Structures are given as structure tokens and as C-alpha cells.
Amino acid sequence: MTHAPVPERVQCCIAGCGPAGAVLGFLLARAGVEVLVLEKHADFLRDFRGDTLHTSTLEILDELGLAERFLGQVPHSTVTRLGFEFGGGFTLGADFERLRGRTKFPYIAFVPQWDFLRFVTQEAQRYPTFHLAMQAEAVELLWSDGQVRGARYRTPQGEHTVEAPLTVGADGRGSATRAAAGLPLAASSPPMDVLWFRISRRPDEPNMIDFRLTGGQFVGLIDRRSYWQVAWVIPKGAFDEVRQAGLEAFRARVVEHVPTLVDRVGELEDWDQIKLLTVRADRLRRWYRPGYLAIGDAAHVMSPVGGVGINVAIQDAVEAANRLWQPLRDGTLTTRHLARVQRRRELAVWITQLVQGQIQERLLKPGLESGREVQAPALMRLLLQVPGLRDLPPRFVAFGVARPHVRTPALAPTAAPSVATAV
Numbered sequence: 411m412t413h414a415p416v417p418e419r420v421q422c423c424i425a426g427c428g429p430a431g432a433v434l435g436f437l438l439a440r441a442g443v444e445v446l447v448l449e450k451h452a453d454f455l456r457d458f459r460g461d462t463l464h465t466s467t468l469e470i471l472d473e474l475g476l477a478e479r480f481l482g483q484v485p486h487s488t489v490t491r492l493g494f495e496f497g498g499g500f501t502l503g504a505d506f507e508r509l510r511g512r513t514k515f516p517y518i519a520f521v522p523q524w525d526f527l528r529f530v531t532q533e534a535q536r537y538p539t540f541h542l543a544m545q546a547e548a549v550e551l552l553w554s555d556g557q558v559r560g561a562r563y564r565t566p567q568g569e570h571t572v573e574a575p576l577t578v579g580a581d582g583r584g585s586a587t588r589a590a591a592g593l594p595l596a597a598s599s600p601p602m603d604v605l606w607f608r609i610s611r612r613p614d615e616p617n618m619i620d621f622r623l624t625g626g627q628f629v630g631l632i633d634r635r636s637y638w639q640v641a642w643v644i645p646k647g648a649f650d651e652v653r654q655a656g657l658e659a660f661r662a663r664v665v666e667h668v669p670t671l672v673d674r675v676g677e678l679e680d681w682d683q684i685k686l687l688t689v690r691a692d693r694l695r696r697w698y699r700p701g702y703l704a705i706g707d708a709a710h711v712m713s714p715v716g717g718v719g720i721n722v723a724i725q726d727a728v729e730a731a732n733r734l735w736q737p738l739r740d741g742t743l744t745t746r747h748l749a750r751v752q753r754r755r756e757l758a759v760w761i762t763q764l765v766q767g768q769i770q771e772r773l774l775k776p777g778l779e780s781g782r783e784v785q786a787p788a789l790m791r792l793l794l795q796v797p798g799l800r801d802l803p804p805r806f807v808a809f810g811v812a813r814p815h816v817r818t819p820a821l822a823p824t825a826a827p828s829v830a831t832a833v
Contacts, residue, residue: 416543416570420444421738423561423574425548425587427454429523430706430723431580432530433470437731439540440474441818443738446572447531447540448563450547450581454524461523462717465506465808467724468515473816476533477515484525487635488517491618492807504803513808518619520634523720536823546570548581551590551702558701561587575743576734578703580727583690585708591699597692598767600713601775602628603649604687605642609674611635627667628774638671640664641714645778649686657681689713691766693759698748705730705751710759713766716807722762725813729754732817758811765806 422438424431427449435447463486471477492504509516534540543563550562552571560573579587611633620631630641642664644652652660661675678684693710697703706723730751737743 416546417444417446417541417572418570419560419573420446420541421574422446422576422578422734423548423572424448424578424580425561425563426450426579426581426585426706426708427527427531427542428580428582428706428723429526429530429720430708430727431578432527432534433724434578434580434705434727434730435540435542436530436534436537437727437816437818438735438738439534439537440820440823441731441735441739442539442821443735444539445541446574447542448546448548448561448572449542449544452545454527461521461526462720463519463521463526464718464721464810465509465513465515465517466810466813467721468519469513469813470724470728470816472514474820476529480529481519484521484529486519486521486525487633488519489617489619489633490517492518492621492804493618494621494623504807506804506808508801509804509808512805516808518717518807520632537821538824548579548587551577551587556700558591558699574701575741576701576703576738576748578705578730579708580704580706580723581708583707583711585704587702588694588704588708591702591704593697593699593704594695595692596695597690598763600689600691600767600770601646602643602770602778603646603689604714605644605649605652605684606687607640607642607678607684608634608637609640609671609677611638615670622667623773624667626778627663628778629664629667631668640668643774643778646689653681660684687714691763693756693763697752697756698745700745703730703734703748703751710763712763713770715766715769716762718762718807718810721810722759725758725810726751726755728816729814732814735818754812754814758813761811 421444424435424445424447427447431447435445438445468477471480490506506516506518531542546563546565548561548563551558552560552562558577560571561577562569562571577587579585581587617633619633622629628643632639632641657678661678664675665672690711691713694704697709705726709726712719712722733751734743734747737747
């Protein structure tokens with residue numbers, strides 16, 4: 411692999427090489443747009459990042475002709491069933507096998523996010539108009555006459571600038587570019603935080619995602635082949651209180667709610683094994699300024715409920731590429747093009763966040779606050795007796811809302827990928 415210098419002017423500069431930034435960069439370069447993606451880290455290796463690829467994302471890869479190669483080359487596991495157990499023994503199941511007639515991918519794939527990003531960027535590097543700069547953190551937008559004209563970024567060698575008709579903020583929930591653009595934000599207050607930890611998994615245990623809301627405690631067990639990724643929900647801001655009670659008390663509470671882990675909970679030997687995810691949920695009222703567009707977590711931070719965040723972000727990238735490749739390549743980009751991206755995506759984001767919020771407020775919050783059993787709502791029990799409605803939970807998780815399809819053209823790739831080095 412060769413290394414190329416970072417260009418000082420491109421048609422599109424993307425801040426952040428997470429799922430949204432990587433996919434958008436790939437799609438634009440594939441359509442012949444000169445694009446530079448800035449990634450502040452030296453690699454993609456970060457633990458406890460989302461790594462659930464739902465049916466919608468796998469279908470996007472398939473539309474690009476990459477799904478077979480991706481699933482063949484990248485280590486992954488699949489889950490075909492999601493269970494949600496309430497007090498009183500009622501279980502809500504989302505069986506993705508029921509979607510087999512609708513899709514080639516009736517399952518959730520678990521892929522470490524660094525492997526997904528490495529795969530996408532390697533494919534993108536086959537196109538000569540794609541440039542990726544690692545250890546390059548976007549810190550400021552360049553403005554001229556009320557319009558964003560590019561970005562200033564920081565590397566180990568100092569600060570640099572890149573000029574571009576469009577700068578895209580895909581730099582996550584702490585987006586520096588979003589802050590620099592001064593876009594109005596609507597934030598909600600999820601009633602919870604999540605503790606993440608690992609417990610070994612026995613080969614004879616079921617292959618599924620198991621959520622339980624029993625005794626006032628919500629816990630998720632996510633099958634990662636050799637271990638369970640455990641999501642332990644706590645009231646917002648309660649982590650210090652949990653720690654003060656001691657690790658032994660925490661292990662005892664885990665066994666109380668997941669008795670099958672009694673022989674393995676001793677694997678938790680230190681609080682360093684337990685990571686806190688501070689849950690946020692917000693969305694921009696406006697995603698754009700002249701010359702600037704926010705997508706993914708920079709435009710809307712999703713709750714972890716349903717594990718849909720990566721897939722919603724990737725759908726943003728697909729819609730943005732569909733709308734923007736032509737005006738970027740032709741030099742005819744206007745603010746109206748950016749507004750159309752938001753119009754096409756904001757309703758889907760709003761509906762998804764609404765569903766997540768209802769689950770948090772009506773199911774999780776009452777149990778967390780009271781410490782008592784939460785029963786499944788009577789209407790939910792009734793609706794799930796209707797055959798057509800039984801498929802709604804797996805369809806919502808698998809496909810999302812108003813998912814876009816790839817509409818960008820494909821130029822012939824080159825055979826020699828290159829990575830830009832920030833100097």
C-alpha cells in the first residue's frame with residue numbers, strides 16, 4: 411500500500427471516519443468525487459463501540475456488490491432471534507427468520523466496528539479520488555462570506571487546512587464541527603445509563619439476544635460467540651452509588667437477575683472490567699449551514715435501545731451520497747441540496763427516537779425507579795396475537811424507517827489503494 415500526501419483542496423471534506431463518514435467517503439469516491447476523510451485516531455481500535463449490523467446495512471453492502479466478500483472475509487457472528495422477557499413470564503420475541511422471504515439477510519450480524527471500518531476504507535482506497543488522513547482531527551471550520559469553505563485540522567506535525575465546497579460533520583456525539591457550525595439542538599433526557607461488561611459463554615447456551623426486565627432491573631445478554639456482552643441498565647447518574655455498594659454486591663445482583671451466570675460472575679474481578687456508557691439522545695433542528703452538513707451522531711445521538719445507531723448513521727450517509735454526488739462533481743452544490751438530505755432523513759430519525767423514548771419511559775423507567783416487576787402492556791400482548799403485527803418488531807429492527815437504497819453511480823476502481831498521511 412502506498413502513501414500519498416493530503417490534498418489541500420477537495421470537493422468534499424468529511425470530519426470523522428466512523429460508519430457514517432467511511433460509507434459516505436466510499437460512496438462519493440466511487441461516484442468520482444474528490445473526497446478527504448479526516449480521522450483523529452491512529453487506528454480504528456476502540457472497544458465498546460456499536461458493532462451490530464442490521465439487515466438494512468447488509469442490504470446496502472449487497473447493493474454495492476460487497477456483501478458476499480464482506481461476510482466471507484470479516485469474522486462475524488449472527489443472531490436470528492431477539493427476546494424481551496417481562497415480569498410474569500411474558501416474552502416478546504423478534505424472530506428475524508420470519509423475514510426470510512423479504513431479505514437475503516434475516517439476522518443481525520455482529521462485526522467489530524474496527525473490522526467494518528477497515529473493510530470499507532480499504533474498498534474506498536481502490537478509487538483515486540478517495541483520501542484518508544489518520545491522526546488528523548478537525549478542530550475548526552473555515553468561513554468566508556457566511557459560508558463554510560473547508561476545515562482546519564490538527565496532526566502530530568501541526569495544524570493544516572483543507573478547502574472544500576462541502577464539509578461534512580461525521581465526527582460523532584461530541585462533534586467539534588457541529589459546535590463550530592452553531593446549529594440548534596433539541597435534547598431529551600433518557601432516564602438511564604448502561605454498564606457494559608463481559609461474561610464467558612458456554613457453547614450449549616442459546617444463540618440469541620436476550621433482554622430481561624424483571625424485578626425492576628433491565629439487563630441485556632448479547633451473544634458474542636465466546637462470551638456474553640452484558641448491558642446492565644442503571645438509573646441516570648447512579649454509577650457512583652453502584653460502585654460504593656461494592657463489587658461483591660454488584661455480582662450478587664447480577665446473579666439475582668441472571669441466575670445462569672452464577673458459576674461465571676466471579677470473572678468480574680475489578681471495576682475496570684465494567685465500562686459506563688452515558689446515554690444521550692438529541693437531534694439537530696437544522697442539519698446544515700451553507701457549505702456544511704452534519705450526519706450520523708453529529709446530527710442525532712441515538713439511544714442504545716435496539717442497537718440501531720450505526721445503521722441509522724449509515725442510512726444518512728447513503729441518502730447524502732444519493733443527493734450530493736452530482737452537484738459536488740458538477741460544482742453546482744447549493745444549500746437546497748443539503749436541506750433535501752435533512753428532509754429525507756429527519757422523519758425516520760424522529761420516529762426511531764420516538765419509539766426508543768417510549769420504550770425508555772413506559773417500560774424501563776418505571777422499573778428502574780420502583781425496583782418492582784414491570785408487566786408487558788395489555789395492548790402489546792393483544793397486538794402480538796395478530797399474525798401481521800407479530801412481524802413489526804423484527805421489521806423495525808431489521809430495516810428501520812424509510813431506509814434509502816444506493817443510487818450513486820460506480821466508476822471503475824483502480825488496483826492500488828493509498829492512504830493519505832498528514833504532514
